[in-house]
Amino acid sequence: MTEAARRKPGTPCWVSLMAHDLDATREFYGALFGWRFQPGPQQLGPYLRGLLDGEEVAGIGQHPGDRGLPTAWTPYLASDDADESAESIRCSGGTVAVGPLDAADAGRMVICSDPTGAVFGVWQAASHLGTAVAGRHGTPVWNELLTQETEAVGKFYKTVFGYELEPLASADADVDADVVTLRLDDRPVASLHGVGTALPRDRGAHWMTWFEVADADDAARRVAELGGRVVEPPRDGPRGRHATVADPEGAVFTVVRSAGDR
Template identity: 35%
Template structure:
């Protein structure tokens, strides 16, 4: 279990549920993980709600802001200089979809798509650095990119963030300074042909089977039921009642 006390550039730092029904999302994840929400009262914050596990911020729920935007989880990566990172992403074949811009007094951000179209955020925190609990039950612990261009993704993100690459037969992992925190999954025939590449978070669970059962009982669906991964953790992939996909995994003791 790791309690994050300092956000390092190049590491996942925030997780946001963009929701067509923020109140329903808060109820679902509150009951699933025991999260409590605190909504920013400032009008310009647009009802942005930070979700806490105990006293630690672990994620957020926010209303949708663009026409056609689906309800989905998004992942943000910490950047020392958001403007420079956004420009580097553009130079590497990606697109800058929003920003860079200020987020009130909290920090500076941009929304970027990689060359295959997977969307992620860049964040430089000031008043708000980001997630404060990692790899503990109810907190995020892993990020995963699903893409049809694994080689292109490995090159793009390694160049952009300096991530190390730990290739496997079926799954490639990423990390920094010897610690892996994410991976890339090849979107094979099991994925619908019209499904675009995407990032999603995994949240740690003390018991994946019990957590998945609870998630389904609250109205979610199973994309991948609890499964033992060879040389990896037990995990499940779920869809919440609003359609957002997320994972559960059981950290090693």
């Protein structure tokens, strides 16, 4: 399925990883997801775009060690005006770390964090609209913010991007879960998950990218074979069978076989 249209502001439109060893990271994700690579904009240093059958999926860049950015997958949220979004982020208690700046003719970008410290990007598209394929092995399928609690940070994202906030009804959960779905035009686009003291102290609040795979168990095994590690083993959940894994540099992500694919 192609995703060629310009996204509504607030829609996750791209995911990007900043890695220390670009060559080794390219080999890992190429073997895991079947991506091939081509050069992308170099404003923050060497950068590659991962492709499936020539369609852009995600980006991997060389980690700029002097900017304080984590080695982590970062979602980018669409914007019609990156400068205006950056100002709204600042005024709402967030922090702008990089930009706004032009990424050649591809678009205009910002890297920032919400009031809890979770890093995300803002993307004002020009020639590059973002991820161009979905629903296949190796494509991003969901983004979830793991944070201590959702009430305050939910107000931040609603103010900046205009999301409708839909708390998870207690009847829909096996336990009393603090989960809020972010919706645009009555369509779910991302979620917030308050995990309280279970939030990793070494990572703090962070966005988690979920990638579609043909088989979650096989993908988790493959991660370990390629030098990564399994953080949480495969298990079934509302979104399908999934596992939390980390690449060889420690960047954490989730692999999922969506429930609708069974």
